[in-house]
Amino acid sequence: MPKKRVLVLSASVGAGHLRAAEALAVAGQDHQQLEVVHQDVLELMPRPFQKLYRDAYLDMVGRAPQIFGWLYELTDKPFQEDVLRQAFEEASAGKFYDFVDKFNPDLALCTHFLPSSLIHKRRKKGKFSRTLATVVTDFDVHGMWLATPSDHYFVAVPEARAYLKTFGISGRAISVTGIPTHPVFSQSLDRAEASARLGLRADLPTLLISTGGFGVGSVGQILEALRELTTPVQIVAACGRNEELRQGLQQQFASVENLHIIGFTKAFDEYMSCADLMLGKPGGLTTWESFVKGLAWVVINPIPGQEERNTYHLLEEGVGIWAYQARTLAFKVDHMLKESGRLAQMRENSRRLARPRAAHEILDICADLL
Numbered sequence: 001m002p003k004k005r006v007l008v009l010s011a012s013v014g015a016g017h018l019r020a021a022e023a024l025a026v027a028g029q030d031h032q033q034l035e036v037v038h039q040d041v042l043e044l045m046p047r048p049f050q051k052l053y054r055d056a057y058l059d060m061v062g063r064a065p066q067i068f069g070w071l072y073e074l075t076d077k078p079f080q081e082d083v084l085r086q087a088f089e090e091a092s093a094g095k096f097y098d099f100v101d102k103f104n105p106d107l108a109l110c111t112h113f114l115p116s117s118l119i120h121k122r123r124k125k126g127k128f129s130r131t132l133a134t135v136v137t138d139f140d141v142h143g144m145w146l147a148t149p150s151d152h153y154f155v156a157v158p159e160a161r162a163y164l165k166t167f168g169i170s171g172r173a174i175s176v177t178g179i180p181t182h183p184v185f186s187q188s189l190d191r192a193e194a195s196a197r198l199g200l201r202a203d204l205p206t207l208l209i210s211t212g213g214f215g216v217g218s219v220g221q222i223l224e225a226l227r228e229l230t231t232p233v234q235i236v237a238a239c240g241r242n243e244e245l246r247q248g249l250q251q252q253f254a255s256v257e258n259l260h261i262i263g264f265t266k267a268f269d270e271y272m273s274c275a276d277l278m279l280g281k282p283g284g285l286t287t288w289e290s291f292v293k294g295l296a297w298v299v300i301n302p303i304p305g306q307e308e309r310n311t312y313h314l315l316e317e318g319v320g321i322w323a324y325q326a327r328t329l330a331f332k333v334d335h336m337l338k339e340s341g342r343l344a345q346m347r348e349n350s351r352r353l354a355r356p357r358a359a360h361e362i363l364d365i366c367a368d369l370l
Contacts, residue, residue: 003035004370006363007105009115011041013054015240016285017112020137023180024109027359033367037103041115044096053114069304078146078167086147089114090121097122106370107131109362113144120148131369135362136160137179138284140309152369154362156284157313177362178355179288182269186292186356189273198267200274204234204258205337208275208295210286219245221326222279222300223253228330231337234258236271269293276343277336282310282320291319291354296346298323298333318349 006028010021021038028036042050075082096118100108107130110116122128134150141153141160146167153174155161161174195202209222219237226235235258239246246263253259265271272293278286279298287310290297297320299311314320321336323329336342355361 003031003033004106004367005103006034006036006107006109006366007100007103008036008038009041009108009110009112009119010038011053011112011114013042013112013114014283016137016283019182019285020111020135020180023182023359024111024135024362026183027180028363031363031367033370034363036363037105039099041096041112041118044099045092049092065301065303069308072142072305076143078141078143079149080143081147086117086121089118093118097127100128105130107133107366109133109135109366110150111135111137113147116145116150117148120150131366133366133369135180138306138310139287139313140306142306152365154365156288159313175362175365177365178291178353178358179284180359180362181285181289181292181356183356183359185269185272185289187269189270191274194270195274198260198270198274200236200260201234201258202274204232205277205343206234206236206275207277207279207333208271209235209237210278210280210283218301219249219280220252222329223249223256223259225326225329226333227256229334230330231334232258233333233337234260236260236262236275238265238268238271239263276347277333278320279333281307282314283307284310287314288355288358291350292356294347294351294354296320296336296343296350298329298336300326300329317353319346319353 008021008024010017012018018040025036025038028034042054108119116134119128119132132150133152134145135154136145139156141155141163153164154177155174156179158176161176164174165171192202209219223237237249241264243263246261249261272295275295277298278290278295280300281302282297282299297314299314299320299322302308302311311322315322321332323332
C-alpha cells in the first residue's frame, strides 16, 4: 500500500514554527505509513510579502514589544476572520497554491496560522478536499490559530485542550502532545565530553542565555547584571543569527572569564546538555527543548503576549522564576543556586513536562486520521 502524503507547512516568522516543522519532517523519515515533506510557506510568497510579514514581526518584537503585546491582545479573537488581512495573504499565494496542487497531500499539517488560513481559503473554494491539521507552537492558543478552523488540533498542555473545548470543538479533534522537538534533543550526551568538545568547563554551574533563533533580546543588559553574581558560574550567551549582536558583545565583555558568546549553531542541543539553567525569553520551541534536557528557567523580559503566557505556565509548574528587572537578577540567580535542592527540584519538574516523542505522536495520530 502506498504511503499517505503529509505536507508540513511552516512560516519562518521567528525560529520556533520552522523548528517544529523540521522536527516533524525528521520524525517522518522512517514512518511506515506516511511520506512527510516540509515546506516553509514564506519561501513561496513574493519577496515584498516575505519582508513585510517577517521583518514587521521582528522589528516590532525588538523595538516596540509593548505595542506588539497590545496587538496580540487585540487580535485574540477566536473564529473571527480578518477579511482584509486574509485577502492580502490569498492574493500573494499563487505560487504556494501551485505547489500544494502539485504535491497533492492527503493531509496538510501546519505549524503556523498563515498556511492554515491559506489552506482553509482553498478548501472553501472547493480546491482542497483533504485533511487540515494544526500544531500550536505555544502553551496557549491565541485567536490567530483559530481564525480559520482545522479538522484536528495538536496542543502543548491539557489546559489548551480544555480551552478549545469551550468553543464546541470535539475532544476527539484535540490531542495533547506537547510541542514537537527535534529527536537530537532526546539523545543522552555525556556532559564532560560535550563540554570538552565545546570548549566549556564541566565543573561549574552553567547558565545558557537564549535570545531565540533571530537574536532578539537585551543580552548585554543580562550579562552586565550577572557581573554581580557571587556564585562561580559559566555563562553561554547564544545570539542566534544576529551576527552584529554577537560581535558587539564579544567586544564589550572581552575581559569576562568563563563567558562564551556564540552565534547561530547546530549544536544548541549540546550546549543545553552542558547547562543547568536557561535565562531569557521562553519561546514555545526553546522551552520544550529545554524540558527534554531538564533545564530550569529564569525568565527575563518575555515578549508581551505569548511569551508572558508561556511564563505563567513555567511558574505554575515550578520550572522557573521571573526576574522582573535587571537590578535583582544576580540576587535571584544566586539565591536559586545556593538554596539546597531548589535547582534540582526545578530541573526534575522540567523533565516531568518533557514530551521527547511529540513529533512521532503527532504523525501517528495523523496516520489514524487518514
